[in-house]
Amino acid sequence: MATIKELAKCCGVSVATVSNILNNKPGASDKTRKLVLEMAEQLNYTPNIVAKNLKMQKTRSIGVIAEDMTIFSIPDIIDGITDYCQKQEYQILLTNLRLFKKYNDTYYNKDDYYELVRQEIKKLMEKQVEGIIYVAAHERVIHCIPENLPIPAVMAYGYSKSRKIPSVVVDDVSGAAAIVTYLLDQGHKKVGVITGKPDSLHAQARLVGYQQVLFQNKILYDPGLVAEGDWTRESGYRCAAELLEKGVSAIFAMNDLMAGGVYDRVEELKQTIGNEISVAGYDDRELSGYYHPPLTTVSLPLHDIGYKASEWMIELLNGGELEHTEDNVCAVECMLLIRKSVKNIK
Amino acid sequence: MATIKELAKCCGVSVATVSNILNNKPGASDKTRKLVLEMAEQLNYTPNIVAKNLKMQKTRSIGVIAEDMTIFSIPDIIDGITDYCQKQEYQILLTNLRLFKKYNDTYYNKDDYYELVRQEIKKLMEKQVEGIIYVAAHERVIHCIPENLPIPAVMAYGYSKSRKIPSVVVDDVSGAAAIVTYLLDQGHKKVGVITGKPDSLHAQARLVGYQQVLFQNKILYDPGLVAEGDWTRESGYRCAAELLEKGVSAIFAMNDLMAGGVYDRVEELKQTIGNEISVAGYDDRELSGYYHPPLTTVSLPLHDIGYKASEWMIELLNGGELEHTEDNVCAVECMLLIRKSVKNIK
DNA sequence: TTGTACGCGTTATCAT
DNA sequence: ATGATAACGCGTACAA
Secondary structure (H helix, E strand, C coil): CECHHHHHHHHCCCHHHHHHHHCCCCCCCHHHHHHHHHHHHHHCECCCHHHHHHHHCCCCEEEEEECCCCCCHHHHHHHHHHHHHHHCCCEEEEEECCHHHHHHHHHHHCCCCHHHHHHHHHHHHHCCCCEEEEECCCCCECCCCCCCCCCCEEEECCECCECCECEEEECHHHHHHHHHHHHHHCCCCCEEEEECCCCCHHHHHHHHHHHHHHHHCCCCCCHHHEEECCCCHHHHHHHHHHHHHCCCCEEEECCHHHHHHHHHHHHHCCCCECCCEEEECCECCHHHHHCCCCCEEEECCHHHHHHHHHHHHHHHHCCCCCCCCCCCEEEECCEEECCCCCCCCC | CECHHHHHHHHCCCHHHHHHHHCCCCCCCHHHHHHHHHHHHHHCECCCHHHHHHHHCCCCEEEEEECCCCCCHHHHHHHHHHHHHHHCCCEEEEEECCHHHHHHHHHHHCCCCHHHHHHHHHHHHHCCCCEEEEECCCCCECCCCCCCCCCCEEEECCECCECCECEEEECHHHHHHHHHHHHHHCCCCCEEEEECCCCCHHHHHHHHHHHHHHHHCCCCCCHHHEEECCCCHHHHHHHHHHHHHCCCCEEEECCHHHHHHHHHHHHHCCCCECCCEEEECCECCHHHHHCCCCCEEEECCHHHHHHHHHHHHHHHHCCCCCCCCCCCEEEECCEEECCCCCCCCC
């Protein structure tokens, strides 16, 4: 833990020379260069980045504010953030809001916690982070980042609805379109849908994807085949019962949990998924791979959202312009994950 | 983003006075105190913590090195760390090794990555973190933290095997004992076990828990009732077939995945879990709550491990002594989670 | 090729 | 009650 001063003294040169050598600047003889480098190794010289940051007025650090680490979507997004930031040698300062633990499932309809976020942003700025990435647990419009923030901010998995704050989200429309297309390709003509809560942006976009595909295939949109779930397995069970009576051959559940509810109902009817009835889910939750049979679903590009958000962040930091799209929203594509729950009935 | 200098100038006082007032030090008239406070608000004064850290030679920050954010155990541990650290006003610098992504499932038998860890530790130390918490994905002995680290370190969910580096782990013995006791209490006399890989510390400890309870209940330990799994669902299925033929009435699977394999086998035999056969798992993975019937299992104290690790860390930082136990290992208790997969046959 | 001096924003010491 | 100034460790003009 020697400082640059001590190192200079040991080498019998000035700190300036040491600094130049350590930073690969020209103007030092090979002899002193070698001496200093060796001595640095020997003394286990450890630069003090805090001092460097103060001097440089840069920290190469960004603050990451996560709504709740324990929600399944968050760790993968953060993984994507760390992936890119490590390559770019940026340090992450992590703030975990623990919203779910504090407010349970209700917080994301309220603004109570906006003040909390502002405080945390302030603390992060005092620590001289160069930018802030806010990581939401579910997509929705979130106004907790002040408009006049003097440093760049990016919203991951949520909509800032601000020209100055880019948003990186899931392309739910194309994801839903992909899986419904697959269903039709397998010969299914009458495809029921189990939606999420109607005020959810995810649910709305996924429904649009479904409708688009029907239109492209010249199939009439029958609202009677759209059952309103609430993301829970129970609601999937209930909606499945309803849709099955209407004679659908396949069901698109807007998440894997509700798809599990479909399994429950079908089992109750002594039928089997992938035979009499086909099911597709959404999200690629870990458990869906263990269903019987494994669920065909759509995997969320969570890592890529984090990755993209930090790419955008660092581009901003490097003076990039904010004119990607009109509203600065980047929708990342999902991936279709074909397993065993859909039967080809052609 | 005014600095203390600008604030001082605006107030017509010296920086020293401003500093004193801002830090609630005595020696300033109420009048100037009020003036400065108001002016700070008005100018939106934001202290530069980097400068403060340099001056104070303290950062109130700790480095958290996670083996891989996307492994299920890690986010909850980090949640526990952030929980306590926020209360103590310590900042987390996060380093995500992404070991699983880089090396797949094989890394934790090798030492290849030790060098990587050392580099990351060095980077963190350059940033003047006051301590380091290493968060492992699975319990095992890990020697990647140098013995002669000049700052305190704590190992979460792993064993450092070093007197100087405390370890916080799961109390697998008592966890297994709790669930086996429960099984016996429900009237089961012949309880089969499906273990994890034999070199796993988790598997070894859980087996000891099982053996202890048999001993306490004066039941002979029959090695024939112990089947060796490898944590996968398939191995659970295989071992279940084997144990069921030996006439066990209940099976303790050492993780929820393998318990799922037991469900598979029982289903195949046209029997049902919670009736003809009882099953208990371990880990409380999310999916286990969705089994039919929901799995009785043991929940891992992941949050508490993180919380305890940071408690210990900060105690060390405050000059606490390292003499808690002889080997400085803290084993945190699990919680029995009774659901529907075990039948009372008394 | 190398060294001196200064500044980054803050706190602490010592005057006044 | 308040102010001037020296640190903290580093990088960088500019001088030698």
